[in-house]
Amino acid sequence: QTVVTQEPSFSVSPGGTVTLTCGLSSGSVSTSYYPSWYQQTPGQAPRTLIYSTNTRSSGVPNRFSGSILGNKAALTITGAQADDESDYYCVLYMGSGNVFFGGGTKLTVL
Amino acid sequence: EVQLVESGGGLVQPGGSLRLSCAASGFTFSSYEMNWVRQAPGKGLEWVSYISSSGSTKYYAGSVRGRFTISRDNAKNALYLQMNSLRVEDTAVYYCARYGREADFDSWGQGTLVTVSS
Numbered sequence: 001q002t003v004v005t006q007e008p009s010f011s012v013s014p015g016g017t018v019t020l021t022c023g024l025s026s027g028s029v030s031t032s033y034y035p036s037w038y039q040q041t042p043g044q045a046p047r048t049l050i051y052s053t054n055t056r057s058s059g060v061p062n063r064f065s066g067s068i069l070g071n072k073a074a075l076t077i078t079g080a081q082a083d084d085e086s087d088y089y090c091v092l093y094m095g096s097g098n099v100f101f102g103g104g105t106k107l108t109v110l
Numbered sequence: 111e112v113q114l115v116e117s118g119g120g121l122v123q124p125g126g127s128l129r130l131s132c133a134a135s136g137f138t139f140s141s142y143e144m145n146w147v148r149q150a151p152g153k154g155l156e157w158v159s160y161i162s163s164s165g166s167t168k169y170y171a172g173s174v175r176g177r178f179t180i181s182r183d184n185a186k187n188a189l190y191l192q193m194n195s196l197r198v199e200d201t202a203v204y205y206c207a208r209y210g211r212e213a214d215f216d217s218w219g220q221g222t223l224v225t226v227s228s
Contacts, residue, residue, distance in 0.1 A: 034213035038155070045205060045221055046147075046155065051214030089155050093213035097169030099145075099157040 002026075004092055006102035012080045012109055020105045021072040022090030028071035033092040035073035037066060040087045040104075049088075050075060077107075085109040112136040112217045114206045119222030126196050126226070132189040132206030132219055140164075140184035143209035146191050148202035149221075158204070159191065174200075196226045 003025035012018035022035060029035060031053045038046040048057040050066035053073065063078045073092075077084055090102040118130040130146070146158040159180040160169040168180050179192040189206055203221040210216030 036212075036214040038215070040155075045218040046215070047218075048210075048214060048216055051210060051216070052212035055212065057214075057216065087154075091157075091215070096167075097160060099160070099213075101147075101155045101157060104154040 002094065002098070002100050004090065004100045004102040006088075006090060006105045008103070009106045009108070012077070012084075012107065014080060014082060014109055016080050017076065017078045018080060018107065019069070020075045020077075020088055020090075020107070021069065022074070022092070022102050023072040024092070029068065029073045029092065031068060033073075033094055035066065035068075036091045036093075037064075037073075037075045038089045038091070039084075040089065041085075046089065080109050082109050112208065114208065114217060114219035116204060116206050116219045116222035119204065119224045121225045121227065122196055123228050124196060124198055124226055127192070127194045128196065128224060130191040130193065130204055130206075130222060130224070132191075134187045134189065134206075134208075137208075139182075139187040144182065144189045145207045145209055145215065146180060146189075147205045147207050147215065147218075148200075148224075149205070150199070150202040153202075156202075160209070161189070193224070196224075198226050200224065201226045 005023045037050040040046045054066040113135045115133045161180045177195045181190045205221045206219040207215040208217040
């Protein structure tokens with residue numbers, strides 16, 4: 001069974017930098033899984049931030065960046081702002097009909 | 111502007127059926143693959159189902175396979191999800207999501223709430 005792992009919660013100070021990760025319970029995340037990242041605030045639909053590992057979606061500020069760090073996908077927020085306080089989800093595409101969301105990371109900015 | 115508007119959610123008893131719809135506009139619907147993604151109250155996102163642009167290929171999460179059916183009508187720019195044999199654990203907000211060119215969900219609807227309860 002494929003399990004995509006994310007930190008349940010993370011905290012960052014305003015103006016600080018934080019890196020959220022997206023891993024696999026078994027194995028490594030690679031660019032061939034087309035990792036993507038989504039931001040969601042309570043009561044709202046998800047918003048696409050990053051796709052194909054490191055491509056920012058249209059309109060996404062450049063303080064958001066994606067990468068592969070070691071054996072995980074990573075989302076880095078540089079210069080965190082108060083309105084970055086949200087839930088963040090990663091998705092891995094592992095072939096036809098095999099799409100897996102991570103459990104999400106609740107980011108607090110304080 | 112891409113718009114996806116879901117409808118059809120509501121309260122249904124366990125074992126019942128419901129059909130969700132997603133009206134698409136602002137893009138050439140017939141050129142895009144589409145998905146349904148759901149989110150149970152207070153929980154994370156879960157991919158539910160995929161359909162190819164022509165409708166010829168469909169995939170389902172194991173949790174819904176055999177009970178849910180995805181379909182589309184390209185002439186009407188509409189996506190559907192027929193949900194049968196509903197369970198309490200199917201309670202969730204259901205989102206319609208367009209598949210981008212890089213296996214990403216590049217546009218989302220606002221969601222429709224399905225509540226399965228007696």
